[in-house]
Amino acid sequence: MSGADRRDEIRAHLESTRAQLEATNAKIEARAGRNLFFAIASGLIFGAVFLASLFLIKQVFVLLVAIIVSIALVELASAFRVAGRRVPRIGVVLGGLVVVAGAYFWHAEGMLIGLFAGSAIITVWRLVEGLMPRWEMPPRTLVRDVFSGLFSLVYVAFLASFTVLLVAKENGEWWVLSLVAIVVSVDVGAYAAGVTLGKHKMTPRISPNKTWEGFAGAAVASAAVGVVVSIFALDQPWWVGIVLGVVVLLTATGGDLTESLIKRNLGVKDMSSWIPGHGGFLDRLDSILPSAVGVYGVALILGVVS
Template sequence: MSGGGRRGEIRAHLDSTRAQLEATNAKIEEKAGRNLFLAIGVGLLLAAVFLGSLLFLESLFACFIALLVAVAVVELATAFRVAGRRVPRIGVALGGLSMVASAYFYGAEGLLLSLFAASALLTIWRLIEGVLARTPVEPRTLVRDIFSGLFTLVYVPFLGSFAILLRAAPNGEWWVFALVLIAVSVDIGAYAAGVTLGKHKMTPRISPNKTWEGFAGAAVASMVAGVVIALSALDQPWWIGLVFGVLVLLTATGGDLTESLIKRDLNVKDMSNWIPGHGGLLDRLDSLLPSTVVAYGLALILGVLS
């Protein structure tokens, strides 16, 4: 066979392989709702930044959380505004950052007080905007906008700041690491089992891609991860790891479904397209935000936060 014929065969083989890979990736993306390979690459990059900030300096971790909070609250406020609810983006960003700073410097009491202060700031901000608007704003519209802004403050910076409170505890970096590890295990277990075995829809009206098989995979992955991390890093018995895994399984799944409900209410597919392969930042934090409270509560019950 001539050299040109061999090159033609090799090129045809490569084209066939590429077409098969693209077809396989398209099927996975259609079933799972995202680009698998791109999502993994971006996820690894985010994980590296997270671990670097978590394990080296507590102040660096607080800055990392502050950055996530600032981006996420602006993202959610923008989604609300697209849906016709005017949430002051600068107001929620300032309020969110003040809550993160209060949690870092003054602990749980500071976080709670800053929530009230940020809520008052946001309410006054929106009322002033309404008064100064060129066209009259109906009271019902103002109330709706204010409550959307208050929800933003509670959902993102208040819940997210519990990670700072947990990090401040003795051995706190490993508790935060355990929380994220279990939450990621939930996501991976649900993804793997859902893509390969998923047939029975879990909540078709809320999240069409979720299946009971995926939930079962998430349950197995979260409990295994919980037991392993409890024994290896948290100095806790295996059954505490099992409880930790089950609690995060429930809160992570609930957080994911809650964000799906929010997106359906706002009529958006993703909160934004800032993170390639993942959608918006909140699309990645939805399972972690409520789980931080559970992890903090478990550590509090066990006397870790002394």
Template sequence: MSGGGRREEIRAHLDSTRAQLEATRAQLEATNARIEKKAGRNLFLAIGVGLLLAGVFLGSLLFFDGILFVWFIALLVGVAVVELATAFRVAGRRVPRIGVVVSGLSMVAAAYFYGAEGLLLSLFAASALLTIWRVVEGLAARTPVEPKTLIRDIFSGLFTLVYVPFLGSFAVLLLAVPNGQWWVFALVLVAVSVDIGAYAAGVTLGKHKMTPRISPNKTWEGFAGAAVAAMVAGVGITVAALDQPWWVGLIFGALVLLTATGGDLTESLIKRDLNVKDMSNWIPGHGGLLDRLDSLLPSTVVAYGLALALGVLS
């Protein structure tokens, strides 16, 4: 074969390979687009960011006797309250961002140093501080603020305090119980399993809408997948790491299934009320921080309550 014929053959082979690669890429993009349309997020990007967040979580939890985890919670609370306060402000409800950050971090510190009693007292103190803060802001404003608007703003701020730092601080309380690092790990594992189970079953099998007006992507098939994942993860981690019988794992899984799903739907209601798709776009593939914490926040309370009921705290 002549040199020219050989070059033509190589060129034809390269063109064929390039065409195959283009077809494969187009197929992958089409598949990802179908998954994203059905599940509401970019799967591959979400997995990558999720693994990074998981690494940070595990590193903060397992090293330096958990103190890094407390700082991690404080960071999450600080960012999340700013995120929610900003969303409220975009919707016309003025929530003092500095006020909720100071109050939220104070609640995390109170939970760490003074336990459940300190957390409760700090919630009352933070509520009073935020109320006074907003009233002073309203009185000092150049344009008079109507009492109805002021009351709405105050209640939005109080909701922010309860929803993010108060619920989130239960993770700090849970860390303080005997074997607390494993309790926190178990909580996150089961909550993440609920999310993964719902996502996988919803994408592959989902047909029957669960709450179309609140969260259009949720299906009953997804909920069933979440239930199976929660029970398996709950029993496995409870027996392996928490030194509790298998039936406690079933209870753990069922409780987190309900709170995680309820937390997700609650945040969807908040976003619908504020007319936003995501709380922010800070986390690629996941939306805002609260879009990732919505299932964990209420679940921290039931995990702490279960530990309390089992006598782990005594």
């Protein structure tokens, strides 16, 4: 065989392998609803940034939370506008930053005060917009717009601020790490079991890709990871890990379904396309946001936080 023939054979083999990989990835993407390669790559990058901010300087983590909250609020406000609801993007971001800042500087009390202050900012901002000629909209939309903005503030900024409350405590970074680790285990467990074994649809009208087999896989993964982080990261009994696993399984699954319902009602597929393979930032926060409240509640019952 000549050198040219050998090169042609190698090239043909590589093309065949690439075609097989693309076909396999297309099947997985069709079944799971995301590009596996981009999802893993972007997940690793954001995971590295998250770990660096969490364990090097806590203030950097809080700044990261503020940035992500701001982006997620812009995504949600933009999605509301697709549905004809004018949520002021600048106003809702300012309100969200007030909530996060309140949680960082004055803890739980400051977070609540920040929520009221942020709600006032959104309301006043929307009222001022309504008085400006170029932004004038029918009066009947005003109340709907304000309440959509308040929902955005609570759903994104308020829930995300529970991670700030956690990280502020002694060894709080380990609680935040455990929160994210269990949430990721729920996502991975559901993904793996759903792709390989999924047959029975869980909520076909809300999230067609979710299956009961995937939920079972998520339950096993969350319990296992919960026990591991409870013993080795949180210095807690093994049963605390089971409790954390069950709590996060329910909150993460509920959060995922809630965001799917929001997107379906607003008529959008993804909140944005800023994260390859994942959609928008809010598409990745949907499970973490309610789970932060659940983990904080467990920590509160155990006396870890006050």
